[in-house]
Amino acid sequence: MITYHKPASGAHVGANKSVSQIMGQVMLAITPATAFGLVCFGWPAIFLFLITVTSAVLFEAFCIRLKGRPVKPVIMDGSALLTGWLLAMTLPPWAPWWIGVTGSGLAIILGKQVYGGLGQNLFNPAMLARVALLISFPIEMTTWANVSPLFFAHSPSFAESWQITFSGLQNLDAYTGATTLGYIKTEFSQNHILPDILQDYSALQNFIGWTRGSLGETSTLLLGLGGVWLIRQKIIQWQIPVSLLATVVVLSTTFHLLDSDHYVSPFLHLNSGSMLCVAFFIATDYVTSPNTSAGQCVFGAGCGLLIFVIRTWGAYPEGAGFAVLLMNSATPLIDYYIKPRIYGRDRQGKPLEIPKP
Amino acid sequence: MLNGLSWLNPPRIRGGVHAEERKANTAAQPIVTDFPLPKKLYIPLQQHVGKPAEPLIRVGETVLKGQLLAYSQGMISAPVHAPSSGIILDVNDYPAPHPSALPIRMIVLETDGKDQWLELPEMGDPFQLSPENISLRVGAAGIVGLGGATFPTAVKLNMGRENHIDTLIINGAECEPYLSCDDRQMQERSEQIIDGVRLMLHGMETQHAVVAIEDNKTNAFYTMAAAARHFPAIKVIQIPTRYPMGWDRQLIRYVTGREVPVGCRSSEIGVTIHNVGTAYATHKAIRHGQPLVSRVITVSGGAVGKPMNVEVPLGTLIGELFAFCGVDAAQTARIVMGGPMMGDSLPHTGLPTVKATSGVLALTQAELKSTDEQPCIRCASCLTVCPAGLRPVDMANHIKANQLDAAVDIGLKDCISCGCCSYICPSNIPLVQYFKYASGEVAARQQAQHKSEQTKKLMAARQMRLERIAQQQLEEEQARIAAKKERERLQAEQETAAS
Numbered sequence: 001m002i003t004y005h006k007p008a009s010g011a012h013v014g015a016n017k018s019v020s021q022i023m024g025q026v027m028l029a030i031t032p033a034t035a036f037g038l039v040c041f042g043w044p045a046i047f048l049f050l051i052t053v054t055s056a057v058l059f060e061a062f063c064i065r066l067k068g069r070p071v072k073p074v075i076m077d078g079s080a081l082l083t084g085w086l087l088a089m090t091l092p093p094w095a096p097w098w099i100g101v102t103g104s105g106l107a108i109i110l111g112k113q114v115y116g117g118l119g120q121n122l123f124n125p126a127m128l129a130r131v132a133l134l135i136s137f138p139i140e141m142t143t144w145a146n147v148s149p150l151f152f153a154h155s156p157s158f159a160e161s162w163q164i165t166f167s168g169l170q171n172l173d174a175y176t177g178a179t180t181l182g183y184i185k186t187e188f189s190q191n192h193i194l195p196d197i198l199q200d201y202s203a204l205q206n207f208i209g210w211t212r213g214s215l216g217e218t219s220t221l222l223l224g225l226g227g228v229w230l231i232r233q234k235i236i237q238w239q240i241p242v243s244l245l246a247t248v249v250v251l252s253t254t255f256h257l258l259d260s261d262h263y264v265s266p267f268l269h270l271n272s273g274s275m276l277c278v279a280f281f282i283a284t285d286y287v288t289s290p291n292t293s294a295g296q297c298v299f300g301a302g303c304g305l306l307i308f309v310i311r312t313w314g315a316y317p318e319g320a321g322f323a324v325l326l327m328n329s330a331t332p333l334i335d336y337y338i339k340p341r342i343y344g345r346d347r348q349g350k351p352l353e354i355p356k357p
Numbered sequence: 358m359l360n361g362l363s364w365l366n367p368p369r370i371r372g373g374v375h376a377e378e379r380k381a382n383t384a385a386q387p388i389v390t391d392f393p394l395p396k397k398l399y400i401p402l403q404q405h406v407g408k409p410a411e412p413l414i415r416v417g418e419t420v421l422k423g424q425l426l427a428y429s430q431g432m433i434s435a436p437v438h439a440p441s442s443g444i445i446l447d448v449n450d451y452p453a454p455h456p457s458a459l460p461i462r463m464i465v466l467e468t469d470g471k472d473q474w475l476e477l478p479e480m481g482d483p484f485q486l487s488p489e490n491i492s493l494r495v496g497a498a499g500i501v502g503l504g505g506a507t508f509p510t511a512v513k514l515n516m517g518r519e520n521h522i523d524t525l526i527i528n529g530a531e532c533e534p535y536l537s538c539d540d541r542q543m544q545e546r547s548e549q550i551i552d553g554v555r556l557m558l559h560g561m562e563t564q565h566a567v568v569a570i571e572d573n574k575t576n577a578f579y580t581m582a583a584a585a586r587h588f589p590a591i592k593v594i595q596i597p598t599r600y601p602m603g604w605d606r607q608l609i610r611y612v613t614g615r616e617v618p619v620g621c622r623s624s625e626i627g628v629t630i631h632n633v634g635t636a637y638a639t640h641k642a643i644r645h646g647q648p649l650v651s652r653v654i655t656v657s658g659g660a661v662g663k664p665m666n667v668e669v670p671l672g673t674l675i676g677e678l679f680a681f682c683g684v685d686a687a688q689t690a691r692i693v694m695g696g697p698m699m700g701d702s703l704p705h706t707g708l709p710t711v712k713a714t715s716g717v718l719a720l721t722q723a724e725l726k727s728t729d730e731q732p733c734i735r736c737a738s739c740l741t742v743c744p745a746g747l748r749p750v751d752m753a754n755h756i757k758a759n760q761l762d763a764a765v766d767i768g769l770k771d772c773i774s775c776g777c778c779s780y781i782c783p784s785n786i787p788l789v790q791y792f793k794y795a796s797g798e799v800a801a802r803q804q805a806q807h808k809s810e811q812t813k814k815l816m817a818a819r820q821m822r823l824e825r826i827a828q829q830q831l832e833e834e835q836a837r838i839a840a841k842k843e844r845e846r847l848q849a850e851q852e853t854a855a856s
Contacts, residue, residue: 008691008702008728008787008790009456009701009702009774009776009779009787009789009790009793010696010697010698010699010700010701010774010776010779010780010789011376011697011698011699011726011776011777011779011780011789012691012693012697012698012700012702012718012720012724012725012726013376013377013534013697013698013720013724013725013726013780014725014726014727014779014780014781014782014785015374015376015780015781015783017781017783018727018731018783018784018785019731019734019783019784021783022734022736022783077731079734117732118731118732118734119732119733119734119735120732237741286734286735286736286737287734287735291735291737291740291748291750292737292740293741339748340740340743340746340747340748341746342619342745342746342747342768342771343371343606343616343619343744343745343746343771344606344616344617344618344619344620344621344771345618345619345771349768351618351619351620351621352616352618352619353618354618354621354625354626355615355626
């Protein structure tokens with residue numbers, strides 16, 4: 001008689017959605033926005049992207065080797081690749097190579113592996129790295145390239161691009177400028193008012209992504225499509241993006257209606273900076289966001305509030321990275337206080353009372 | 358009135374998964390009823406929740422089909438009847454249909470091939486019988502919950518009557534993938550099932566019954582609705598297809614809007630739930646006097662050549678069932694008794710089918726969930742799918758850290774082992790396995806603690822007894838010495854008087 005294995009409990013069958021498939025679907029969702037960014041910012045962006053992603057994977061492999069575990073299965077789960085990818089999306093497209101490498105090192109080693117690897121980290125690795133870079137290297141992290149697509153006449157050639165990434169370009173000012181949010185911040189400091197500041201602003205260009213900004217964060221359209229697709233694929237839930245964006249819209253609408261000279265409209269908020277990238281792909285990181293739907297709503301709303309506060313009254317033009325990190329640190333607290341109600345029990349965990357007939 | 362309207366606006370279903378159904382290959386064909394009678398039947402004395410039955414036959418005795426082999430013991434128990442005619446070969450311990458395959462007490466019956474029924478009593482109009490009488494007959498027929506819970510049905514009927522329940526729910530959800538035995542029975546035996554429901558209503562003195570069928574079984578729904586059309590007390594409804602819709606408490610909340618408090622039976626809030634197969638068995642027992650000696654079993658899975666629903670005598674070995682259905686042993690990676698979500702894996706096929714066996718699956722490696730465990734990514738899918746509102750990820754973390762009390766504090770004992778969390782986990786973490794281990798371990802620790810407390814008590818009692826005895830002896834000794842002294846004194850006095 002054949003005897004079968006050790007006993008196993010149910011479920012004997014399973015949903016066919018593995019960790020690597022989840023990571024793969026997220027990558028698929030950010031591919032259009034990334035590809036658009038790579039085209040818009042040309043060879044330097046492509047170099048930076050490849051360097052960041054490759055070094056993230058290498059750092060991961062290095063850490064796993066240090067732990068003495070088999071490297072291949074861990075790399076194959078795709079999490080390091082995704083972290084590197086998300087980090088690259090949030091970097092200035094013409095940043096030098098060492099920004100990408102340092103960022104990946106910070107993200108993988110300090111952001112993830114020192115906590116114990118996948119699933120153990122408190123902060124979103126990509127945001128941790130981005131914020132650390134921004135504070136440490138403010139010049140490199142706020143030098144925004146003009147849109148200069150591949151194969152356009154005024155765009156840098158392959159050789160020039162190589163120079164931009166690996167040895168730094170001398171007269172960068174000719175190729176760079178401020179982002180919309182940065183420009184607004186500077187103009188406010190000179191007591192200009194919004195209608196004057198935004199004379200040349202094109203909502204459509206910003207919506208498509210034809211504007212200065214981080215490598216993969218410029219296209220509101222493509223990021224939005226990717227995010228909605230990810231919700232439809234049931235990889236992420238709607239709670240965090242919706243609560244985050246709704247909070248920003250409600251706050252900015254209120255202030256904009258009160259004083260439209262000094263408070264940016266909700267459309268501009270949603271249409272600029274890393275708003276959509278953060279709402280759909282960073283704040284929704286499973287590891288660093290709360291577990292329950294209600295907790296996720298609180299988390300998203302908190303992120304939205306902080307983004308609005310930092311953008312409006314803070315020293316930085318964009319506050320998404322800080323907002324996410326701050327709310328990451330609140331995640332254990334949120335999960336402690338917001339728990340699902342157990343069937344047949346009240347919220348305190350006591351059995352329900354038998355209803356009177 | 359409000360209860361009647363609550364289905365218009367049913368409360369939402371909590372958690373659950375939409376598992377791939379894989380029912381089509383068995384649900385499309387009629388129940389096979391010409392299963393060749395096995396040479397030997399292995400009939401466990403415990404096929405139900407409660408105390409095992411006590412045998413009243415001797416080895417070597419000839420029995421007829423339907424004859425009582427072992428009688429019910431105590432309040433919660435059920436009798437066992439002969440599934441066919443033949444000779445009793447043995448009453449001894451044989452491997453149980455359980456993952457451990459540890460031996461339990463069974464009656465081995467060698468069939469004579471005649472399959473001859475006991476002379477069945479003439480049954481009158483059951484609606485002239487008293488409700489108590491219905492319960493008695495259901496109990497005597499050995500009927501237990503055939504959905505898999507195997508709680509003695511008569512006890513449930515009595516509880517229903519005592520608690521004046523207002524709604525009887527008939528569970529036709531059959532939410533487990535692969536299984537279609539209830540589906541086929543509803544399609545082929547709807548009149549008998551509806552009759553069984555009416556008898557149950559009579560036995561419980563209840564006015565309303567709701568037959569709830571998942572909306573992936575439209576044929577069963579229409580057939581049952583047609584069979585119930587003359588009985589306004591019985592309403593047949595469709596419910597969403599979502600595992601574990603057939604979990605009694607989920608179904609009760611969906612149908613009535615009421616939530617059963619932890620630690621209560623559903624009858625305490627006015628609802629009782631029975632399976633469709635149980636209703637059919639009730640019909641057979643009350644109308645024809647036939648005890649429960651056979652059941653319909655789904656045999657399915659990738660390694661099964663001819664997947665089917667087949668009615669077999671209880672006690673048929675799974676090996677014979679598999680031979681009949683053309684199971685390819687080389688392809689079989691796991692044998693599961695029950696459905697693939699909650700069923701138990703069995704170590705081999707030399708185990709009997711029992712009243713609880715709704716299905717036996719021979720699954721191939723390709724159908725099984727991967728066992729390649731990866732780190733948890735906190736995706737919270739397990740929280741989202743948990744129908745009981747638990748936090749499987751946190752419970753598993755506590756259990757891994759050996760903090761079993763912490764796991765109990767956050768709801769380990771409220772886990773129903775439905776398997777949704779294990780099913781959905783992208784990291785292939787065997788969550789239910791952790792919970793079952795921890796529950797067993799907690800029970801064992803409590804038992805050990807109980808034992809050590811008992812031992813302490815006994816030790817203390819012994820100490821007191823010894824002290825008491827020592828005290829007694831001391832007192833006796835003192836009394837003896839005193840008496841001796843007294844005697845000597847008297848003697849001395851006498852001697853003095855004499856001299």
